Amino acid sequence: MPSNKSVSDAPIVQFTNCRILREHRLQREDLWVREGKILNPEKLFFDEKGSADVQLDCKDSIIAPGFIDVQINGGFGVDFSLATDDFKSGIDLVSQKILSHGVTSFCPTLVTSPPSVYHQVLPQISVRNGGAHGAGVLGAHLEGPFISKEKKGAHPEHCLRTFEAGAFQDLLATYGSLDCVQIVTLAPEMRRSSEVIRELAKRGICVSLGHSVANLSQAEEAVQHGATFITHLFNAMLPFHHRDPGIVGLLTSDKIPAGRRVFYGMISDGIHTNPAALRIAHRAHPKGLVLVTDAIAGMGLAPGRHTLGQQVVEIDGLNTYIAGTKTLSGSVATMDTCVRHFQEATGCSVETALEAASLHPAQLLGIEHKKGTLDYDSDADFLMLNDSLYVQATYIAGEEVWRQDVLGM
């Protein structure tokens, strides 16, 4: 019904008959949206004397904030580490396709590449809002080349670099520009990494530790200088040892600066991490767990051979290896599969599983005031899911951008 809306004339949509994830629990409440943001209905009622223009019955769905994937190397045949002529349309394709996985914001990730690739590709990545065209781009995640030779995983050895010569200047020269970079993964045991970490943190770039043979004190030092994330915990780092827990020890370290939290990415596709290890990490530090897909170009496509930057990757079912080896390289998991697998493997609550893919990545990137929650005045990026956590519909800025076909396609 029309009403006196002193603040804005924009239509108000009220989503009813749903359970929304708010304040860490599923509550039976309505979700109100106006102008792409979550609206406070009490203020609307008393201050503006307004009411809803449209009421939508959500048929008892769960409404959760949209998922945020901070490590995705490509998908559907697109490889973010390949400098092609139609790179931009590649980003567009992936951002559009991942809407059906519940991802509303993501960080296109580049694996270790020669400087020419960075110089060509990075200027083509721009931070932009999501919408009907696809998920929003939060900025690039640069995984390498300043990583350890011993833990390079699927990254090409000939492109690895160190900070020996010019530290931060070296990094700038390698990447070309840091304008749209959101996250950088590096190995903290490298000499002069502390200065680099400090410089990156000063610029608001999230520093992540990964592909490294650092011991715990080196990792703690990195955190003290500003590192806040661990790239795919357990993978490409020294295994946990009871006398030197290595990077894994950050989960329970007592040397983390006050007020800061260390987050860690987990690829919960059932392959990268044994469920028991996943449970250990989750129980040790539940509030730091960030679900990532680390998906590669082959995600969403039939099994076979695909590229990952300078390497060729073979996909067989859910396993993705460097062609001819048993070295894992990325995954073909989708974010919603990861959420479901995480919930099953840990037996955690639905709320916890959903927050690991929405609230925690938002907190990692310092954007939780507008993304990753359904708090009033946040961006209205949200999902409708059924009780088994299958995405039924995806909304960005309050508009429906994807809906599950009745035929389930």
Add this chain to the structure above:
Amino acid sequence: MKLIILENYSQASEWAAKYIRNRIVQFGPGPGRFFTLGLPTGLPRDHPESYHSFMWNNFFKHIDISPENVHILDGNAPDLQAECDAFEEKIKAAGGIELFVGGIGPDGHIAFNEPGSSLVSRTRVKTLAMDTILANARFFDGDLSKVPTMALTVGVGTVMDAREVMILIMGAHKAFALYKAIEDGVNHMWTVSAFQQHPNTVFVCDEDATLELKVKTVKYFKGLMMVHNKLVEPLYSMKEMGAERSQSKKPYSD
């Protein structure tokens, strides 16, 4: 007075809800308005303990009431007495209160008309008794300094002007107040007793609230429950909604 005694809190609440539903239907839609009252001053509107939040979370958000029909005394108005006077005017303009629904405090107060309030008072600013402040402390994490000390409230006289008054009294801690309200005399120390002089009052309570009453009183009114329960029967089936409206039953009177 009709004294309705139900076994427990939920049954009493349900009876009261059905009664109100019937009265709303009888009143007819049209320009029917709801007034809500009794608001501690000094609390910002979106404070979780403000009456605005309480009414929103417990009532308004569950129904389709239009916001223009909600009138809550604004404890943050610049001129509090003017706010109170305006409230009285709004009541008059709406044609007077058809049904007033309220509870009582353990000290027998109605709305915030604490002991000693004039029985002919109107809507005004009232200082709260220590008992009330203590009772409200639980909403402020037990911190007494945070509890508001004044409230805007409708007066006893304002409520007496309503055509019908319904008071809900639950729990053993209200038992003495109920006794003072209906078995003793009219007294400004127990302001609810003023309704003994109102032609049309309904008191709804649970068993525990009757603990201070004479057995004779309780037996008498329990004996009338068969008749009183007719007041909460559905007025018409949902299917026959249109036709029967004009033939709705008149309320039973004493």
